Amino acid sequence: MTTAARRGILAVATLLVLLSLGAVFAVVVPEPDLRRWVGVLEQASFDPVTAPERAERDAAMAWVARVLLALAAAWLVIGMLAARTRLVRRPGAAAARSTWLSSTRPWRARESTLGMLPLDRRLTFGVPAALLVGTSVVQASFLALTELVVTLLAWGVFAVSLRLLAWGRSPWPVFAAAGGALVGRCVVVLSAMSVAGPGGFWSTVWADPVSRTVYVAVVFALFVWVFVAAGWALATQLKRPPRGTVTR
Structure with a gap:
């Protein structure tokens, strides 16, 4: 069995384990805590909004989500097809391919x-970041801006941490792996x-x-996979000498 095949099996097995843990998480954790973890406004958050205004807001947010x-789906499709078509020559297609390949096979991130x-x-960093902002805005319906800012700051700290951990090596493979996984979760x-x-x-x-x-299990698995993919890509990068190092 080749190294690539073993890594692929390990990645699939990891995702299956994460899905199983997510299902257990959804059953064991009390529903109020699940609501807060999912990050969607609870019914009580809409109390100041009248029924017609709430229906109108939900309809608008549904269209924004669509x-x-x-x-996001177009970005994923371009990433899947770019290597096999002329799309790879288009601006941004290489970034889409990189995020798709890095998130599904993080050992190939570099x-x-x-x-x-x-x-x-x-774009490997900007597109996932923009999609995260858009998804968070839809979830919050512009009603929970404090929670929205906290969420975005948390992801920002994560991105800065990845950059610091790369330490003299290119951070783009790590950003591509984490960003691609984040796009999947946002979808x-x-x-x-x-x-x-x-x-x-x-x-x-x-x-x-x-x-x-099912929803909690999938979201949980993809949430953890963001860190797994980033860590996998980072570990591969750390095996290489820092930029500017002369090897003999």
Whole structure:
């Protein structure tokens, strides 16, 4: 068995373990705590909003979620197809390919970023960051700005930590791996929000125990995978000497 095959099996096994842990997490953790962890506004958060205003807000947020979902899906599709089509020559296609390849096969993160133009490097970080902001805004419905700022700051600290841990080595493979995994998580969240907005989420996806468990398990697995993919890519980078080091 080749090294690539062993790594692929390890990655799939890791995801299956994370999904199982996510399902246990959804069953064991009390629902109020699950609500806070998922990051979607609870019903009480909408109390100051009248029923018509809430319905209008949910409808608007659902459409924003659909637009963001379409853009995120397009980014993933471009990443999947770029290497096999002429898309790879288009601006941004290399960045999409890098985030897809790095997040699904983080041991190839460095390889996926070799030869990228400065624009593509910035997009490997900028597109996932913009999608995270958009997804967080949809979840908060512009009603919980404090929680939104705290969430974004937490992810910002994570990005800065990755940059510091890279220590003299290129951070782009690590950003590509973490960013690609983050895009996958945002796609799942936006899919749920696009049904009927954040308010409708509670009466559709969350109200049913089965769909709630599946949703939490998938979101949990993808959340942890962001750190797994980033750590895997970082470990690969750390095996290489820092930039500017002369080896003999």
